[in-house]
Amino acid sequence: MDDEILEQLRERYASGNLIVFAGAGVSAGAGMPSWKQLAEKLRDRARKAGASPAAVDEIEQCIASNQLIHAISAAKLALGPQEFNRTVDRELDDTGRDVPETALAIAALKPKLKAVLTTNIDRLLERAFQGEWRVVDRPTGDLAQDSRYIFKLHGTLRAWDTWVFSRDQYDSAMFHAPLLQDAFNALYRTHTILFVGFGLADDNIDQTLGRVRALSGGQPPTHFALLPKPVPTFRRRLLEESGIRLLVYENQAGDHAEVAQVLRDLAQGAAPPRAAAPAAPAAPAAPAVSSGAARGTNATGATGATHAAGAQPANAAARPVRVFFSYAAPDEDLLGRLEAHLSPLRREGLIAPWHSGKIGAGEDLERAIRDNLEAADLVLLMVSASFLASEQGDAQVTRAMERRASGQVTVVPVLLRPCDWETSRFAELQVVPRDRKPVTKWDDKDEALLQVVRDIRAVVTKLRAAPR
Structure with a gap:
């Protein structure tokens, strides 16, 4: 894992300007189905419900080509909205499941964490935060200025009208929900985002990165992502062009335990353990830092600089x-x-x-x-x-x-x-x-x-x- 990128991440967290964006991998630690597994369960339910062989085959082909939004959309069409919603509610119900370590590690960041975004509809993150942070499933115009909330971009369990799963729901969220877009755009442009629990071939993160690249104008802000090895060359380039610095971990045991460890070390201010080799090329600049410029700071220094959260790395005053x-x-x-x-x-x-x-x-x-x-x-x-x-x-x-x-x-x-x-x-x-x-x-x-x-x-x- 690249020490320079880790240092940048630590400083962004210390600034109070970091947002965690939690994907399906966070919930997978509790045994919840991944997007692909959900699509497969919906396919099986469609088959049992008497859907035509052609409809089931279409779902299967979409799953095989990793077009998971299309697969889920085809399943919704085959099942009908009511049966689709009931099946998703049942499969993604976290009742009786233990809160996974990664969700608890995200909650351990709450002293300086700005907010959490998630595409998961289950309630594992709410449980990890023990109800201390409010849940938002319908955005308001002031989210970029607000803090201490869990923003559920794809809705929440039982509230079917808030869900974003199928293609029509994605299109509605992308093109017909200006408050959602405005909220995401403001958060993306003014905060640092750490992507956690997203896979290398993930429709959710691809949809998000499409927005990122469209917004960036060729100069996207710096964000971070924790990803397991290996990261293919094209995928790495796609992420880096979206302004995302990669923290790549070994995942030797296959349980992604390194993710929770990195997050807990971040919360404790400790240096995470080094991996055998760096995951990404060293940045040409020194580590980024949120050096809070005071409101209205002028060239003569009439108003001083203030830090967003009052935290200061040990060597902050010494460095140029x-x-x-x-x-x-x-x-x-x-x-x-x-x-x-x-x-x-x-x-x-x-x-x-x-x-x-x-x-x-x-x-x-x-x-x-x-x-x-x-x-x-x-x-x-x-x-x-x-x-x-x-x-x-x-x-x-x-x-x-x-x-x-x-x-x-x-x-x-x-x-x-x-x-x-x-x-x-x-x-x-x-x-x-x-x-x-x-x-x-x-x-x-x-x-x-x-x-x-x-x-x-x-x-x-x-x-x-x-x-x-």
């Missing part, structure tokens, strides 16, 4: 502030001059600067930018007409402002050249130089950059003093 430069290619000369002025902060160990010009030959450009933007404590927007016209710059501004809104990063616009920035989405922020005079309009550009660096030093000092 990760600085991400968002810039346009025509401004590389000014970027270089600003970097030179910032070199004393770098040598003092106060900052670790990064920009896309540092990406080496053969590296994945989009992934490197995404990972470093997600890892940043401080984002410097190098503002010019070229920057405002850049689609990549716009995407970076969007993500930086989203992270700032959720208290994860400080954003400082640096005015390089005259442009119409006052109507931009970052116009509310204090810019540098503080008199709003672009660097290129100063008679002495080095004097302008010196003023910028002094303000950046003040921000860095505040960030290092605050819990991150």
Whole structure:
């Protein structure tokens, strides 16, 4: 298991911004049927109920090709809605079953866990949390701001009208339930999600990742997934393109015991045991951290940085502030001059600067930018007409402002050249130089950059003093 990715996950949990997304594998620990097993039980029930051989064969073919949503949809058609619902209720009833270790380990995260999402309709998670967290099966518009809840995206046992199993129900949830989509989109964009209990070929996670890729605009936020070995090359790429960092475990005993252990170690703040080999390539950036930028933090540090949950890794104050430069290619000369002025902060160990010009030959450009933007404590927007016209710059501004809104990063616009920035989405922020005079309009550009660096030093000092 990759230690660097584990460290990123620990820091996201410590920030209070982590959400666990629990799949069918969590309930499987209690002996509940997997999606494939549920489809097989529905097929068998359809056969016993007198469904035509063609209908049963269609269900069987869908199961064989792992098209489980289609298989369940075909079973619903063969059985009829009432018998389908009764069969699903009976098969997914957890009454009398022990709460599995993974569900209990998720509940052990509740001191700093933001929320739980699940596609399971059983009540094992509610039982693991002992009723302390409220259950949501119909989303409201404020879920992204709320906390301490279990959001059941596919509904809950007995409440048939909340279920999402068949193709028509998926389509309704995907395209005709704006509150559900808005809630998921807001959670995805502003929080870190840890996928637990999803298989490598899982229609549920595929549906979710389709939404993720559509929302990301090529730069998805960083999320995490615990998956058993082996992870095929194409599957790994699909997940990583969706912004998901993989924590791959051995599963030698076949019982996925490592998952519960990782979660319990996360709750206790301990380092999970190392596996024999890393599961994924090391990220080009240092581990991500939720360094809560204070509401309205400005470039002079007038309001300090605060941590979302008050937790602080032991080495947080000692490590440099990760600085991400968002810039346009025509401004590389000014970027270089600003970097030179910032070199004393770098040598003092106060900052670790990064920009896309540092990406080496053969590296994945989009992934490197995404990972470093997600890892940043401080984002410097190098503002010019070229920057405002850049689609990549716009995407970076969007993500930086989203992270700032959720208290994860400080954003400082640096005015390089005259442009119409006052109507931009970052116009509310204090810019540098503080008199709003672009660097290129100063008679002495080095004097302008010196003023910028002094303000950046003040921000860095505040960030290092605050819990991150």
